[in-house]
Amino acid sequence: MRSSLVNKISIISHGLRFDLDMFESSAERYYENTYGYCITNRGAQRRHRLPQVLLLGDELVVSVLRRDNSPWTLRYDGDELNLYYDGEWRQSVGLPEALPFFGKTLTDGVRTDDVISAYGAVTPGFFLYPDCHYFDKGAQCRFCSLRAARSTIAKPLVTDFPRRRIMEATRHIQNSGWHIPMITNTTGTPVDDEDIRHTILEPLKAIHDACDPKIKMHLLTHPPQDFSIIEEFKRVGVSSIAFNIEIYDRKLFSSICPGKDRLYGYDKWWDALAYARDVFGDYQVYCGIIWGLEPVESSMEGMEDILDRRIGLATNVFHADPGTAMARRPQPSVADITALAEYEGKLYRKYPDAGTIYDVSMRNTIDWEVHNGYLE
Template sequence: MFASRSEEYYENTYGYCVTNRGVERGHRLPQVLLLGDELVVSVLRREGSPWSLRFEGEDLCLYHEGRFSQVVGLPEALPFFGKELSDGVLTDDVISAYGAVTPGFFLYPDCHYFDRGAQCRFCSLRAARSTVAKPLVKDFPRQRIMEATRHIQNSGWRVPMITNTTGTPLDDEGVRRTVLEPLRAIHDACDPKIKMHLLTHPPQDLGLIEEYKRAGVTSIAFNIEIYDRDLFASICPGKDRLYGYDKWWDALDAAREVFGDYQVYCGIIWGLEPLASSMEGMEAILDRRIGLATNVFHADPGTAMARRPQPSVADITALAEREAELYRKYPDAGTIYDVSMRNTIDWEVRNGYMG
């Protein structure tokens, strides 16, 4: 349906997860849909979904169980895509974008936990990079990433932040080589300087956190994913055995000392543990003066949790209402982004949409 259309829009490049069943890049599925009122939502293709899409003339129409719901919009084509770098690589295969309007990079797009059979059970990074995302680059030499960064800044788009996500190198020296060096290149290329966010695995040597800040990072996230200690061990076995639940919290506290209150974030996934545990975890994070980042679980093809049910509307609503209470209790806490994002409703909750 989308492959036959002529208009340009931001297509899903599957930078670090598969998300859609039975699709190829050439199918041109958008990464998000625009719902109006500045709201965006992920597009996840699932057989048997009660939701469906079809074009009616120029309008893309959303239906629920066969009944018309609304006309939806497609995300704007990324103005920094379609550019050729000096080494012949296209910016499309270098730059990632998170949601509709947040450009950045996915550095070191692999995770050594896969080699040990200890990857997080919901993660489809390696499946994505070996199939639908295979054209994307894996290396980020200094010249390549500086040129790509300049294309972002010279695109005419308002870019308040460059967001960088990483896989998990084997050791801290690997981090310095494949993550820290590209971060320095991004910072050096930015003119004027803008915020740089980093989502990564905490280092073994917590002193590396200071190196991130010196490289230009202005906020950082270490996502523990699961608050319940036993479920963390079973769902994230590599993080548990090869790093450790308690050390994860130590790393978050150390990062807060470096970056300041609520400039460090910890993500948890709604739908992978009991509601009470998620609620307790959200408060534990905010009470440590660490920012909260939540994600709604989506069952990706090619993962151990591909058949796990996604959380119900009732559960998401209950968690969002509790999150709203917590934002009132901890008013200094904000969200990483100041826009609606695809797999989270933190921004909506923080802005009072849940009452």
């Protein structure tokens, strides 16, 4: 396994220790975390200017997760940013390049930084309808810090995406000179299908209409009650879609994702995935599961079941975010992450038509690394 991936797995498992204010006075321009959909770091404020990811080399990035008891330390030695493990130097790291479509002001006075989201280090997109009605019922997913983030550190971010605003922001993205392989859109969970049409479908159509030339659009969302909306997603320009079930084990799904279980249903979730696969095609529909929230064997079974259904696999590694019911749950061990990664590698060989959503390394998953042979 490449040393950069060894370090990434360990950092995802343990997090990093560093002073919150270590970046405040930095003159370097880099992509700073806007916390669009999770808090990740206890006590962090915008003024701390924390990067969303670190560059590990070998085209790998890793999430900046501040954890007080981590054996990993991040610190500046002069102008060089270094990683230490139990006091021993491991490697120098870089900061993600500042995104050229940030720092602009739209005609309605809103900053692009507060409209556009960015995933990993390079992939732009939007977080449409940044809320989830399961919180109102006390039935939110137990690992989710979306509402806590949006009511605190991410409060400056916009919540409304009228057509003019989103088209203008999309043109800033496309005219920035940045290589844009796709625009990726994440959503919260509206109350009903009519809200989906208004808060998600309409902005998606605006993004598609603004793109010239057209580019791929990925959508991560909650499946609708009326499956015909999945066809509407495709008609407005979505080229791939993900419905993340998160937990494969049925009983654990019920306890960890109570809203999804009671108000939508485990079996209906799989039905929605199958319907979407028939609309978008084999392996153009993705299902995400989270490593570390169920036994390793259950995650392995779930990964294989997903791929065997001709659905793409999307994994994430659990991180214990402040403001959630699982804030004190241990993150998965290096051994468990490594075992799951090795099994995922076998599955990619068994299902060669399956790929990853992104063609780049992402911050809290190693799907791309596994698919591209970094374990070998």
